[in-house]
Amino acid sequence: xxxxxxxxxxxxxxxxxxxxxxxxxxxxxxxxxxxxxxxxxxxxxxxxxxxxxxxxxxxxxxxxxxxxxxxxxxxxxxxxxxxxxxxxxxxxxxxxxxxxxxxxxxxxxxxxxxxxxxxxxxxxxxxxxxxxxxxxxxxxxxxxxxxxxxxxxxxxxxxxxxxxxxxxxxxxxxxxxxxxxxxxxxxxxxxxxxxxxxxxxxxxxxxxxxxxxxxxxxxxxxxxxxxxxxxxxxxxxxxxxxxxxxxxxxxxxxxxxxxxxxxxxxxxxxxxxxxxxxxxxxxxxxxxxxxxxxxxxxxxxxxxxxxxxxxxxxxxxxxxxxxxxxxxxxxxxxxxxxxxxxxxxxxxxxxxxxxxxxxxxxxxxxxxxxxxxxxxxxxxxxxxxxxxxxxxxxxxxxxxxxxxxxxxxxxxxxxxxxxxxxxxxxxxxxxxxxxxxxxxxxxxxxxxxxxxxxxxxxx
Numbered sequence: 001x002x003x004x005x006x007x008x009x010x011x012x013x014x015x016x017x018x019x020x021x022x023x024x025x026x027x028x029x030x031x032x033x034x035x036x037x038x039x040x041x042x043x044x045x046x047x048x049x050x051x052x053x054x055x056x057x058x059x060x061x062x063x064x065x066x067x068x069x070x071x072x073x074x075x076x077x078x079x080x081x082x083x084x085x086x087x088x089x090x091x092x093x094x095x096x097x098x099x100x101x102x103x104x105x106x107x108x109x110x111x112x113x114x115x116x117x118x119x120x121x122x123x124x125x126x127x128x129x130x131x132x133x134x135x136x137x138x139x140x141x142x143x144x145x146x147x148x149x150x151x152x153x154x155x156x157x158x159x160x161x162x163x164x165x166x167x168x169x170x171x172x173x174x175x176x177x178x179x180x181x182x183x184x185x186x187x188x189x190x191x192x193x194x195x196x197x198x199x200x201x202x203x204x205x206x207x208x209x210x211x212x213x214x215x216x217x218x219x220x221x222x223x224x225x226x227x228x229x230x231x232x233x234x235x236x237x238x239x240x241x242x243x244x245x246x247x248x249x250x251x252x253x254x255x256x257x258x259x260x261x262x263x264x265x266x267x268x269x270x271x272x273x274x275x276x277x278x279x280x281x282x283x284x285x286x287x288x289x290x291x292x293x294x295x296x297x298x299x300x301x302x303x304x305x306x307x308x309x310x311x312x313x314x315x316x317x318x319x320x321x322x323x324x325x326x327x328x329x330x331x332x333x334x335x336x337x338x339x340x341x342x343x344x345x346x347x348x349x350x351x352x353x354x355x356x357x358x359x360x361x362x363x364x365x366x367x368x369x370x371x372x373x374x375x376x377x378x379x380x381x382x383x384x385x386x387x388x389x390x391x392x393x394x395x396x397x398x399x400x401x402x403x404x405x406x407x408x409x410x411x412x413x414x415x416x417x418x419x420x421x422x423x424x425x426x427x428x429x430x431x432x433x434x435x436x437x438x439x440x441x442x443x444x445x446x447x448x449x450x451x452x453x454x455x456x457x458x459x
């Protein structure tokens with residue numbers, strides 16, 4: 001089956017023009033003016049944007065956390081992603097400290113293959129680092145196309161690893177040419193602050209942010225970048241929330257450290273007052289690093305516009321408010337962390353970034369698609385509109401106006417963190433591999449069809 005998209009405004013990270021796009025099978029066959037194909041299904045994109053399928057480089061789907069598990073499965077999360085224009089996800093595999101890396105990879109991959117409706121890949125968290133784990137890390141790079149690993153400089157005694165292990169892992173990453181993605185805080189400092197607040201009776205969700213302030217995050221960035229400078233490893237700092245942390249990374253980049261910085265949607269449009277809402281409503285907005293003051297927003301948007309921050313993910317972590325978040329009513333340390341948003345991300349960026357003049361459309365494509373494809377070894381198969389690229393495309397209607405609501409979401413989570421916020425623009429048609437899988441913000445596919453994307457190391 002051929003598909004011909006006519007008269008759209010084709011926007012990539014480095015071009016913007018009126019053109020047609022011809023799809024043959026699962027790939028893009030031609031891009032140009034006045035294309036014809038007699039047997040093609042024609043989609044009229046006049047007045048619409050034609051964009052490469054978006055890539056979310058930071059999601060959680062199968063996520064064990066504090067005795068519970070995230071409420072989405074791979075079917076619901078990927079339907080939500082596609083409804084929002086995201087055609088490829090990179091999921092965080094988060095094993096426990098006793099789990100072998102290979103077994104964790106096989107578990108997560110099997111779950112995704114059974115239900116995913118969009119393409120997917122993985123960052124593998126390293127929380128165990130004995131001789132078995134070291135060999136399995138090497139095997140996963142060589143045989144399974146795993147090209148990025150996650151470390152936590154947080155969650156003392158659960159997910160963090162010792163400095164000597166971190167240093168050796170980064171040496172191995174440099175040798176193999178893979179990327180270390182990192183949650184940058186200071187596990188010891190956070191643990192001490194949490195214990196202090198709980199002892200003082202400061203147990204509500206409003207105390208989550210003061211327990212892990214900006215200086216803790218900035219210290220984590222400094223620590224990671226020092227190790228990267230010593231080892232030469234390529235590092236990618238996830239969900240960076242504040243100016244001081246970004247500036248610390250930029251100082252390291254100026255010294256020659258190979259560091260990339262990620263923003264996530266909640267830090268761009270929400271602020272810490274959401275986590276201070278009364279009647280425990282603030283628990284919906286507990287994530288780490290936490291939401292900061294609203295004054296951080298302009299700096300982060302500017303950092304995206306000027307290339308200091310390269311990607312926008314979601315850190316999608318869907319825990320229900322009822323039955324999961326409320327496990328922490330007596331202590332904020334027991335609230336499962338995360339704000340869902342895999343469906344809302346692109347429209348949030350368009351509404352509060354592009355439409356407010358903070359970033360350009362090309363910036364949106366770069367930060368929500370192309371840069372992630374380049375950094376994580378999927379380009380030009382993903383993140384581009386070019387001959388030979390996968391036919392993952394979004395026909396975007398910039399004139400749509402509405403509000404974000406939970407009842408429009410394909411996710412199974414019982415709330416929307418952006419409920420009632422104005423929304424401008426939405427995907428009119430989303431194609432995955434040349435097949436229409438979403439229309440007007442709703443999933444319309446047959447289910448399944450997603451494929452694992454092995455990735456190449458960066459060297």
